[in-house]
Amino acid sequence: MVQTFVEPCGRGIIDAEPCPEERGREVLPARRPMVLTACVLASSMAFIDATALPVALPRLRADFGADLASVQWVLNGYMLALASLTLIGGALADVYGKARMLAVGSVLFGLASAACALAPSPALLIAARVVQGAAAAIVTPASLALIGATYPRAERNRAIGVWAAASALTTAGGPVLGGWLTEKFGWPSVFWINPPLALVVVGILLVFAPKDGVIQRRFDVTGAVILAVALAALAWALSQIGPSDTHTGGNTPAWSGGMVTIVAGLAIVGLAVYGLWERRSKHPMTPPRLAQNNTFLGLNVATLMIYAAVSIMFFLLPFDLVDRRGLSPTDAGLAFLPFALSIGLLSGVFGGLADRIGARALLIAGPTGAAFGYIWMALGQEESLMVGVIVPMTLLGLSFAVLVAPLTASVLSSVGQMDEGLASGINNAASRIAQLAGVALAAGVASFGSGYEVGLAVAAVSSIGGAFIAAITPTPDALSSSSGS
DSSP: OOOOOOSSSSSHHHHSOOOOOTOOOOOOOTTHHHHHHHHHHHHHHHHHHHHHHHHHHHHHHHHHOOOOTHHHHHHHHHHHHHHHHHHHHHHHHHHHHHHHHHHHHHHHHHHHHHHHHHHHHHHHHHHHHHHHHHHHHHHHHHHHHHHHSSOGGGGGHHHHHHHHHHHHHHHHHHHHHHHHHHHHOOOOGGGGGHHHHHHHHHHHHHHHHOOOOOOOOOOHHHHHHHHHHHHHHHHHHHHTOOOOGGGGSOOOOOOOHHHHHHHHHHHHHHHHHHHHHHOOOOOOSSHHHTTTTTHHHHHHHHHHHHHHHHHHHHHHHIIIIIISSSOOOOOOHHHTHHHHHHHHHHHHHHHHHHHHHOHHHHHHHHHHHHHHHHOOOHHHSOOOOOOIIIIHHHOOOOOHHHHHHHHHHHHTTOOOGHHHHHHHHHHHHHHHHHHHHHHHHHHHHHHHHTHHHHHHHHHHHHHHHHHHHHHHEEEEEEEEHHHHH
């Protein structure tokens, strides 16, 4: 699953954009709502596609006769391109114009979605998903930045509220819509949602978008390539965990333990090379000064662990609901609602609480509560749907509602104002890398007879690890309190 939940720092990209009034490029008030509509629809393409697709995976797997190690690349091909190219996508929007790149990205996303729907084999579907992920790497930062470039600072909160509400609605409705479409029309119908939306976005932008301003920037293409290769190797190695005979279904070859070890080693070396390259690059995607910021670094490590954990659960759950419990895709989609609705309805409440008591307690409580939810689901596999899934999913939703707003605020507060947009992009990229690793790991552990329980146990350990990292990381509110005393 790519984006089944609210990312930690999308709002920061909007807030970091310079005020259009300060640049003398104010957008007429009558045009702003239409530009916001285009941005919301563009973002919704990625949200709906990502939240609807996981519920369709069991049917997709059955139609192709594929194994889990192959099916996970339907998700991770997209995520690999998105995670490695998002920061470059933001730079493209600065250089060539936010509205222009949003239109280009939307067209590419729509075409890639059509290719996904028409794909006759897993290999071609995965290839189309990679193109779709590259398009999303343009669409997501461009849409958020265009909101900031359209609305003056005094009016941004309302615009952000509309964007956040739309994100919550698509997050909540995506699994149900995906399940219904899969049940009635088959899994390709999930992808046919996007081409009409892309056309609407482009039409609105052509009529209402402001004149693009551009900024001279360079692209760290070498860094993106190194990161993409390292992440692909890591994802493949993680997906090969488990008994070898379970990876030989269909046309999938069995790989020796030695080959898996070599690829895993190359992934680690690749990540190290990426770190070295970023120190030497004149235009790094992840500047060393941010890596030297202990608070920012700690919060991103916590993000990696927390979001990897929830990604494991979201990959495993649809297969348990459809294949073992015998639910229809529509009913399986409904099982995700408690999680999404809890986040959508309660994140603001806990964000206000974090303002009053500080972020640290909530950054610990959120992932700790999530760990209990994973354990509950593992122990309740043989229980009723209500006891074994719905109740722990509600606990997970509450836990992420506790977590998301304080994490956003803490990441943005850990850097200077000039770095807020970059910090938001890096933190979002960290959540996507975590999802990439989580899905790959889930596909690997699912090969065991008790893969569901093992995967959820790993998710619980990872989530507790995220809570521990948050506990030892000096949060910005703690730093300001100590400096003021």
